[in-house]
Amino acid sequence: xxxxxxxxxxxxxxLSYLVILALILCGCVLSPKERTSSQPTLVSVxxxxxxxxxxxxxxxxxxxxxxxxxxxxxxNLPPDFRKIKDKTLRRNxxxxxxxxxxxxxxxxxxxxxxxxxxxxxxxxxxxxxxxERLRKDKRLSLAEINFLTNLTQKYxxxxxxxxxxxxxxxxxxxxxxxxxxxxxxxxxxxxxEGNNLYGIWTYKRDGIVPLHRDPNAHHKVTKYxxxxxxxxxxxxxxxxxxxxxxxxxxxxxxxxxxxxxxxxVRYSQMGFLYSVKVKKIITKYHLKQYDIYAKQxxxxxxxxxxxxxxxxxxxx
Numbered sequence: 001x002x003x004x005x006x007x008x009x010x011x012x013x014x015l016s017y018l019v020i021l022a023l024i025l026c027g028c029v030l031s032p033k034e035r036t037s038s039q040p041t042l043v044s045v046x047x048x049x050x051x052x053x054x055x056x057x058x059x060x061x062x063x064x065x066x067x068x069x070x071x072x073x074x075x076n077l078p079p080d081f082r083k084i085k086d087k088t089l090r091r092n093x094x095x096x097x098x099x100x101x102x103x104x105x106x107x108x109x110x111x112x113x114x115x116x117x118x119x120x121x122x123x124x125x126x127x128x129x130x131x132e133r134l135r136k137d138k139r140l141s142l143a144e145i146n147f148l149t150n151l152t153q154k155y156x157x158x159x160x161x162x163x164x165x166x167x168x169x170x171x172x173x174x175x176x177x178x179x180x181x182x183x184x185x186x187x188x189x190x191x192x193e194g195n196n197l198y199g200i201w202t203y204k205r206d207g208i209v210p211l212h213r214d215p216n217a218h219h220k221v222t223k224y225x226x227x228x229x230x231x232x233x234x235x236x237x238x239x240x241x242x243x244x245x246x247x248x249x250x251x252x253x254x255x256x257x258x259x260x261x262x263x264x265v266r267y268s269q270m271g272f273l274y275s276v277k278v279k280k281i282i283t284k285y286h287l288k289q290y291d292i293y294a295k296q297x298x299x300x301x302x303x304x305x306x307x308x309x310x311x312x313x314x315x316x
Protein backbone atom coordinates (compact mmCIF):
# COMPACT_ATOMS: atom_id res chain seq x y z
CA UNK A 1 0.00 0.00 0.00
CA UNK A 2 1.20 3.50 -0.80
CA UNK A 3 1.93 5.75 2.14
CA UNK A 4 0.00 8.66 0.75
CA UNK A 5 1.36 11.98 2.01
CA UNK A 6 -0.98 14.17 -0.02
CA UNK A 7 -4.75 14.46 -0.13
CA UNK A 8 -6.27 15.93 -3.25
CA UNK A 9 -9.67 16.41 -4.80
CA UNK A 10 -10.41 15.92 -8.47
CA UNK A 11 -12.77 17.61 -10.90
CA UNK A 12 -13.26 15.41 -13.96
CA UNK A 13 -14.21 15.91 -17.57
CA UNK A 14 -16.68 15.67 -19.25
CA LEU A 15 -17.50 19.23 -18.36
CA SER A 16 -19.67 19.97 -15.38
CA TYR A 17 -20.70 23.44 -14.27
CA LEU A 18 -17.71 23.56 -11.94
CA VAL A 19 -15.32 22.59 -14.69
CA ILE A 20 -16.84 25.18 -17.03
CA LEU A 21 -16.18 27.81 -14.36
CA ALA A 22 -12.61 26.59 -13.99
CA LEU A 23 -12.11 26.68 -17.76
CA ILE A 24 -13.30 30.27 -17.87
CA LEU A 25 -11.05 31.28 -14.97
CA CYS A 26 -7.94 29.76 -16.52
CA GLY A 27 -8.59 31.01 -20.01
CA CYS A 28 -9.42 27.64 -21.52
CA VAL A 29 -12.87 28.51 -22.81
CA LEU A 30 -13.77 26.27 -25.73
CA SER A 31 -15.20 27.30 -29.03
CA PRO A 32 -18.54 25.76 -30.11
CA LYS A 33 -16.64 23.57 -32.55
CA GLU A 34 -14.29 22.34 -29.82
CA ARG A 35 -17.16 21.70 -27.43
CA THR A 36 -18.80 19.39 -29.95
CA SER A 37 -15.57 17.61 -30.95
CA SER A 38 -15.31 13.90 -30.32
CA GLN A 39 -14.34 13.11 -26.75
CA PRO A 40 -13.84 9.71 -25.12
CA THR A 41 -16.88 8.56 -23.17
CA LEU A 42 -16.54 6.92 -19.77
CA VAL A 43 -18.37 3.58 -20.02
CA SER A 44 -19.32 1.38 -17.06
CA VAL A 45 -19.27 -2.40 -17.41
CA UNK A 46 -21.24 -4.87 -15.32
CA UNK A 47 -19.79 -8.20 -16.40
CA UNK A 48 -16.63 -9.65 -17.90
CA UNK A 49 -18.62 -10.64 -20.97
CA UNK A 50 -19.67 -7.02 -21.47
CA UNK A 51 -16.08 -5.86 -20.93
CA UNK A 52 -14.69 -8.21 -23.59
CA UNK A 53 -17.40 -7.09 -26.00
CA UNK A 54 -16.26 -3.48 -25.52
CA UNK A 55 -12.62 -4.40 -26.02
CA UNK A 56 -13.58 -6.18 -29.25
CA UNK A 57 -16.02 -3.54 -30.51
CA UNK A 58 -13.54 -0.67 -30.21
CA UNK A 59 -10.44 -2.81 -30.87
CA UNK A 60 -8.81 -1.75 -27.63
CA UNK A 61 -6.48 -4.73 -27.97
CA UNK A 62 -4.37 -2.80 -30.51
CA UNK A 63 -4.07 0.77 -29.31
CA UNK A 64 -0.56 1.02 -30.71
CA UNK A 65 -2.09 0.99 -34.20
CA UNK A 66 -4.49 3.85 -33.53
CA UNK A 67 -3.94 7.26 -35.09
CA UNK A 68 -7.05 8.77 -33.57
CA UNK A 69 -8.67 9.11 -30.18
CA UNK A 70 -10.41 5.97 -28.94
CA UNK A 71 -14.13 6.65 -28.42
CA UNK A 72 -14.42 5.02 -24.99
CA UNK A 73 -12.56 4.88 -21.69
CA UNK A 74 -13.67 1.96 -19.54
CA UNK A 75 -14.73 3.25 -16.15
CA ASN A 76 -14.38 0.13 -14.02
CA LEU A 77 -13.56 -3.54 -13.82
CA PRO A 78 -16.65 -5.77 -13.55
CA PRO A 79 -17.62 -7.45 -10.25
CA ASP A 80 -17.01 -10.92 -11.70
CA PHE A 81 -13.54 -10.09 -13.03
CA ARG A 82 -11.72 -12.39 -10.60
CA LYS A 83 -13.77 -15.33 -11.91
CA ILE A 84 -11.64 -15.45 -15.07
CA LYS A 85 -9.66 -18.64 -14.44
CA ASP A 86 -7.10 -18.21 -17.22
CA LYS A 87 -4.51 -15.95 -15.58
CA THR A 88 -2.83 -15.02 -18.86
CA LEU A 89 -6.15 -13.97 -20.35
CA ARG A 90 -7.07 -12.04 -17.20
CA ARG A 91 -3.76 -10.14 -17.26
CA ASN A 92 -4.24 -9.28 -20.92
CA UNK A 93 -7.78 -8.03 -20.36
CA UNK A 94 -6.64 -6.02 -17.32
CA UNK A 95 -3.88 -4.25 -19.25
CA UNK A 96 -6.05 -3.32 -22.22
CA UNK A 97 -8.92 -2.22 -20.00
CA UNK A 98 -6.83 0.33 -18.10
CA UNK A 99 -4.62 1.50 -20.99
CA UNK A 100 -7.06 4.14 -22.33
CA UNK A 101 -7.37 5.71 -18.85
CA UNK A 102 -3.59 5.78 -18.48
CA UNK A 103 -3.12 7.36 -21.91
CA UNK A 104 -5.66 10.09 -21.19
CA UNK A 105 -4.10 10.86 -17.78
CA UNK A 106 -0.60 10.98 -19.29
CA UNK A 107 -1.86 13.21 -22.11
CA UNK A 108 -3.23 15.67 -19.56
CA UNK A 109 0.14 15.96 -17.82
CA UNK A 110 1.99 16.17 -21.13
CA UNK A 111 -0.22 19.01 -22.27
CA UNK A 112 0.34 20.87 -19.01
CA UNK A 113 4.11 20.45 -19.37
CA UNK A 114 4.28 21.59 -22.99
CA UNK A 115 2.14 24.64 -22.27
CA UNK A 116 4.23 25.45 -19.17
CA UNK A 117 7.52 25.29 -21.10
CA UNK A 118 6.10 27.46 -23.87
CA UNK A 119 5.10 30.15 -21.36
CA UNK A 120 8.38 29.98 -19.41
CA UNK A 121 10.34 30.45 -22.62
CA UNK A 122 8.40 33.65 -23.27
CA UNK A 123 9.55 35.08 -19.92
CA UNK A 124 13.15 33.85 -20.12
CA UNK A 125 12.83 30.96 -17.64
CA UNK A 126 12.81 32.85 -14.32
CA UNK A 127 14.06 31.07 -11.17
CA UNK A 128 10.75 31.70 -9.49
CA UNK A 129 7.30 32.49 -10.80
CA UNK A 130 6.34 35.85 -9.32
CA UNK A 131 2.65 35.99 -10.13
CA GLU A 132 2.20 39.60 -9.01
CA ARG A 133 5.01 40.79 -11.27
CA LEU A 134 3.80 38.64 -14.16
CA ARG A 135 0.35 40.24 -14.01
CA LYS A 136 2.07 43.46 -15.07
CA ASP A 137 4.19 41.72 -17.72
CA LYS A 138 2.97 42.56 -21.21
CA ARG A 139 4.56 39.42 -22.66
CA LEU A 140 1.87 37.13 -21.25
CA SER A 141 -1.84 37.03 -21.93
CA LEU A 142 -4.38 36.89 -19.12
CA ALA A 143 -5.07 33.25 -20.01
CA GLU A 144 -1.37 32.40 -19.66
CA ILE A 145 -1.11 34.15 -16.30
CA ASN A 146 -4.19 32.32 -15.07
CA PHE A 147 -2.71 29.05 -16.32
CA LEU A 148 0.47 29.63 -14.30
CA THR A 149 -1.54 30.63 -11.25
CA ASN A 150 -3.58 27.46 -11.41
CA LEU A 151 -0.60 25.25 -12.15
CA THR A 152 1.52 26.58 -9.27
CA GLN A 153 -1.41 26.04 -6.91
CA LYS A 154 -2.02 22.55 -8.20
CA TYR A 155 1.62 21.45 -8.05
CA UNK A 156 2.32 23.44 -4.88
CA UNK A 157 5.43 25.35 -5.90
CA UNK A 158 6.41 28.60 -7.62
CA UNK A 159 10.02 27.50 -8.06
CA UNK A 160 10.54 27.01 -11.78
CA UNK A 161 13.04 24.14 -11.49
CA UNK A 162 10.84 22.29 -9.04
CA UNK A 163 7.72 22.89 -11.09
CA UNK A 164 9.36 21.35 -14.16
CA UNK A 165 10.33 18.34 -12.07
CA UNK A 166 6.73 17.90 -10.94
CA UNK A 167 4.82 18.50 -14.17
CA UNK A 168 6.05 15.40 -15.94
CA UNK A 169 4.90 11.98 -17.09
CA UNK A 170 5.65 8.48 -15.78
CA UNK A 171 6.71 5.48 -17.91
CA UNK A 172 3.67 3.48 -18.92
CA UNK A 173 5.33 0.18 -18.02
CA UNK A 174 5.92 1.44 -14.49
CA UNK A 175 2.26 2.44 -14.14
CA UNK A 176 1.12 -0.97 -15.36
CA UNK A 177 3.47 -2.79 -12.98
CA UNK A 178 2.31 -0.85 -9.95
CA UNK A 179 -1.34 -1.25 -10.92
CA UNK A 180 -0.77 -5.00 -11.27
CA UNK A 181 0.90 -5.28 -7.87
CA UNK A 182 -1.42 -3.01 -5.91
CA UNK A 183 -4.66 -4.41 -7.39
CA UNK A 184 -3.54 -8.02 -7.81
CA UNK A 185 -4.10 -7.68 -11.54
CA UNK A 186 -7.52 -6.14 -10.98
CA UNK A 187 -8.88 -8.79 -8.60
CA UNK A 188 -8.51 -7.01 -5.25
CA UNK A 189 -11.50 -5.85 -3.26
CA UNK A 190 -10.31 -2.26 -3.51
CA UNK A 191 -10.01 -2.44 -7.30
CA UNK A 192 -13.47 -3.95 -7.78
CA GLU A 193 -15.34 -1.90 -5.16
CA GLY A 194 -13.48 1.40 -5.41
CA ASN A 195 -11.55 1.49 -8.71
CA ASN A 196 -8.38 1.81 -6.62
CA LEU A 197 -5.68 0.15 -8.71
CA TYR A 198 -2.74 1.87 -7.03
CA GLY A 199 -3.15 1.14 -3.32
CA ILE A 200 -3.64 4.78 -2.37
CA TRP A 201 -4.71 5.51 1.20
CA THR A 202 -6.77 8.39 2.49
CA TYR A 203 -7.50 10.01 5.84
CA LYS A 204 -9.98 12.55 4.49
CA ARG A 205 -11.89 11.27 1.51
CA ASP A 206 -14.43 8.58 0.78
CA GLY A 207 -12.75 5.25 1.27
CA ILE A 208 -12.96 1.53 2.04
CA VAL A 209 -11.91 0.29 5.47
CA PRO A 210 -9.42 -2.61 5.16
CA LEU A 211 -10.76 -5.79 6.76
CA HIS A 212 -7.66 -6.36 8.88
CA ARG A 213 -6.81 -2.77 9.73
CA ASP A 214 -5.05 -2.27 13.06
CA PRO A 215 -7.57 -1.13 15.72
CA ASN A 216 -5.54 2.03 16.33
CA ALA A 217 -5.25 2.90 12.63
CA HIS A 218 -7.52 5.43 10.92
CA HIS A 219 -6.61 5.15 7.23
CA LYS A 220 -8.96 3.98 4.50
CA VAL A 221 -8.27 2.88 0.95
CA THR A 222 -9.42 5.65 -1.37
CA LYS A 223 -12.56 5.05 -3.38
CA TYR A 224 -12.67 6.52 -6.89
CA UNK A 225 -15.46 7.14 -9.36
CA UNK A 226 -13.41 5.64 -12.21
CA UNK A 227 -10.09 4.07 -13.18
CA UNK A 228 -9.24 7.37 -14.88
CA UNK A 229 -9.73 9.32 -11.65
CA UNK A 230 -7.56 6.79 -9.79
CA UNK A 231 -4.82 7.11 -12.42
CA UNK A 232 -4.87 10.91 -12.21
CA UNK A 233 -4.51 10.66 -8.45
CA UNK A 234 -1.62 8.20 -8.74
CA UNK A 235 0.28 10.47 -11.15
CA UNK A 236 -0.40 13.52 -9.02
CA UNK A 237 0.85 11.78 -5.90
CA UNK A 238 4.14 10.79 -7.58
CA UNK A 239 4.51 14.32 -8.95
CA UNK A 240 3.84 16.17 -5.71
CA UNK A 241 4.35 13.85 -2.72
CA UNK A 242 7.48 14.55 -0.65
CA UNK A 243 8.29 10.82 -0.56
CA UNK A 244 9.02 10.83 -4.31
CA UNK A 245 11.42 13.77 -4.57
CA UNK A 246 14.29 11.45 -5.53
CA UNK A 247 12.07 9.75 -8.09
CA UNK A 248 11.34 13.11 -9.74
CA UNK A 249 15.03 14.04 -9.69
CA UNK A 250 16.01 10.75 -11.33
CA UNK A 251 13.24 11.17 -13.92
CA UNK A 252 15.09 14.21 -15.31
CA UNK A 253 17.90 11.89 -16.38
CA UNK A 254 16.05 8.76 -17.46
CA UNK A 255 12.64 7.53 -18.49
CA UNK A 256 13.60 3.89 -18.00
CA UNK A 257 11.04 2.22 -15.75
CA UNK A 258 13.54 -0.32 -14.37
CA UNK A 259 15.88 2.46 -13.27
CA UNK A 260 13.11 4.61 -11.83
CA UNK A 261 11.61 1.71 -9.87
CA UNK A 262 14.48 1.85 -7.37
CA UNK A 263 13.22 5.25 -6.21
CA UNK A 264 9.84 3.87 -5.11
CA VAL A 265 11.01 2.41 -1.79
CA ARG A 266 8.63 4.74 0.07
CA TYR A 267 5.63 3.78 -2.02
CA SER A 268 5.05 0.69 0.09
CA GLN A 269 5.74 -0.62 3.57
CA MET A 270 7.80 -3.29 1.81
CA GLY A 271 10.50 -0.67 1.20
CA PHE A 272 13.43 -1.89 -0.92
CA LEU A 273 11.67 -5.19 -1.63
CA TYR A 274 8.85 -3.27 -3.28
CA SER A 275 11.24 -1.79 -5.85
CA VAL A 276 12.57 -5.28 -6.54
CA LYS A 277 9.02 -6.55 -7.02
CA VAL A 278 8.14 -3.74 -9.44
CA LYS A 279 11.20 -4.49 -11.55
CA LYS A 280 10.40 -8.22 -11.51
CA ILE A 281 6.84 -7.61 -12.75
CA ILE A 282 8.04 -5.31 -15.55
CA THR A 283 10.58 -7.90 -16.71
CA LYS A 284 8.53 -11.08 -16.21
CA TYR A 285 5.50 -9.80 -18.12
CA HIS A 286 7.42 -7.80 -20.73
CA LEU A 287 5.63 -4.57 -19.78
CA LYS A 288 8.22 -2.33 -21.45
CA GLN A 289 6.66 -3.31 -24.78
CA TYR A 290 3.77 -1.01 -23.82
CA ASP A 291 6.00 2.05 -23.46
CA ILE A 292 5.55 2.60 -27.19
CA TYR A 293 1.90 3.43 -26.48
CA ALA A 294 2.97 6.44 -24.43
CA LYS A 295 5.01 7.69 -27.37
CA GLN A 296 1.85 7.63 -29.45
CA UNK A 297 -0.45 9.68 -27.21
CA UNK A 298 -0.56 12.55 -29.69
CA UNK A 299 -4.16 11.71 -30.71
CA UNK A 300 -5.12 12.10 -27.04
CA UNK A 301 -3.01 15.20 -26.57
CA UNK A 302 -4.21 16.97 -29.70
CA UNK A 303 -7.92 16.33 -29.43
CA UNK A 304 -8.74 16.21 -25.73
CA UNK A 305 -10.11 19.49 -24.41
CA UNK A 306 -7.91 19.78 -21.36
CA UNK A 307 -7.01 22.47 -18.86
CA UNK A 308 -4.43 22.57 -16.07
CA UNK A 309 -7.25 23.06 -13.57
CA UNK A 310 -9.20 19.92 -14.46
CA UNK A 311 -8.01 18.11 -11.36
CA UNK A 312 -6.63 20.70 -8.98
CA UNK A 313 -5.27 19.32 -5.71
CA UNK A 314 -6.37 20.73 -2.38
CA UNK A 315 -3.63 22.07 -0.17
CA UNK A 316 -3.09 20.28 3.12
